[in-house]
Amino acid sequence: MPTRVLIADDEPLARERLRDLVLEAEPSAEIREAGHGDEAIAHVRDWRPQVVFLDIQMPGCDGFGVVERIGPERMPPTAFVTAYDQHALRAFEVAAVDYLLKPFDDARFHAAWRRLTAGRATNGLADEARRLAELLTSVARPATDAGRYLERFLVRVGERTLLVPVQDVRWIQSDGNYADLFTATGKHSVRETLATLEEQLDPARFVRVHRRVIVAIDAIRELQPWFAGDQVLILRDGTKLRVSRTRREAVAARLAGRA
Numbered sequence: 001m002p003t004r005v006l007i008a009d010d011e012p013l014a015r016e017r018l019r020d021l022v023l024e025a026e027p028s029a030e031i032r033e034a035g036h037g038d039e040a041i042a043h044v045r046d047w048r049p050q051v052v053f054l055d056i057q058m059p060g061c062d063g064f065g066v067v068e069r070i071g072p073e074r075m076p077p078t079a080f081v082t083a084y085d086q087h088a089l090r091a092f093e094v095a096a097v098d099y100l101l102k103p104f105d106d107a108r109f110h111a112a113w114r115r116l117t118a119g120r121a122t123n124g125l126a127d128e129a130r131r132l133a134e135l136l137t138s139v140a141r142p143a144t145d146a147g148r149y150l151e152r153f154l155v156r157v158g159e160r161t162l163l164v165p166v167q168d169v170r171w172i173q174s175d176g177n178y179a180d181l182f183t184a185t186g187k188h189s190v191r192e193t194l195a196t197l198e199e200q201l202d203p204a205r206f207v208r209v210h211r212r213v214i215v216a217i218d219a220i221r222e223l224q225p226w227f228a229g230d231q232v233l234i235l236r237d238g239t240k241l242r243v244s245r246t247r248r249e250a251v252a253a254r255l256a257g258r259a
Contacts, residue, residue, distance in 0.1 A: 001117055002050035005031050008040035008066070009055040009081060014102070018053050018081075021109045037061025044070050051116050052078040053100070057177065057191050077116045083156060083191055102156070149202040153181060155188040164188055166205075170219040170235060172197060174212040184237070207254045209233060209243045217255065 003026070007018045015033050022029050032047060034040035037060040043049065044066070052075065056063040067075055083102040098112045153164040168183045174194035181188045190197075198208055208214050219235045223243070226232040231243040231251075243251050 001026050001029075003029055004047065004049045004051075005029050006034065006040065006043050006047070006049035006052045006054075006076075007031060008034040008037070008043075008052065008058065008063070010035050010058045011055075014055070014081070018109075021106065022053075022113075025110060025113045037063070037066050040066050041069055044075070049076050052076050054078050054080050056080055056082045059177070079112045079116055083154075101161075150197075150200045153188070153190055155181070155190055157188075162188070166201070170216050170237065171239065171241060172206075172214040182239075203254075207251055209241060209247055209251050211244065213241055215241060220255070223252070223255065 005022050005026075007015050007022070009015045009018070012035075015035075019031055019033070022031055032043050032049065034043055035058075037058045039060075040052075040054065040058070041061065044052065054063045054066060061069065063080055067078070080099040081102065082099055098115050100108060100112055150166050152166060153169070155162045155164050164181060164183065168185075169181050170184070171182050172194065173180045173182070175189070177191060177193055178189050179192050179194055179197055181190060194208075194212065194214060198206075198214060201214065205218065206214050206216055215233060215235070219237070220233055221236045222234050224232050224234065226242065230245055231248055233241045233243055233251075235241070
């Protein structure tokens with residue numbers, strides 16, 4: 001059984017729960033924790049854990065960045081932990097790398113633990129490395145490839161996970177490492193940066209109008225001049241959103257179908 005376990009997650013409560021579950025499965029395990037990607041990289045390189053639970057969304061360097069910098073062939077058996085990343089979920093299914101989708105129950109954790117420890121017992125590190133490499137290739141595939149644009153968002157509401165179709169989203173506003181999705185039925189938050197979402201959204205359907213705002217083109221009613229060279233978008237539901245001067249020409253070109 002593994003005795004050195006690394007838990008990398010920026011949420012203290014999530015780390016605490018994983019710590020309790022690991023100690024339940026292996027009371028003699030020595031556990032180290034990391035709250036951001038760079039710290040996780042240092043632990044993997046210096047401490048050489050035998051098993052890693054790795055959150056996808058972390059400050060500094062995300063989970064995939066950790067694997068890229070360590071090198072898939074040098075990573076210990078790893079279970080990714082994720083809450084929202086549907087592209088990653090599809091990649092996990094293809095690459096057969098285990099993951100824990102938050103919120104997960106005890107039974108799901110123990111299934112992942114058995115798989116991780118079985119990989120070690122059968123000298124399966126090479127297979128894990130190959131699967132991690134396949135996962136990184138799958139996730140890194142450019143969003144402009146056919147069929148690679150987001151089709152839905154996974155949104156946590158309490159203990160539930162809701163599916164919000166992309167076509168229901170009228171506009172998106174950045175809130176740090178989160179993004180707020182505005183639909184006809186209300187606001188939903190996902191743990192993604194606006195820059196990440198912009199790469200995953202179909203540019204024929206969405207346009208970035210401000211450093212903090214992306215708008216669904218079909219939701220736009222009109223564009224009007226505003227103060228100091230800025231413009232304002234008026235959506236079909238009456239919402240008004242500012243278009244920054246630096247994005248004005250690009251937005252106009254997109255709306256006219258020239259870009």
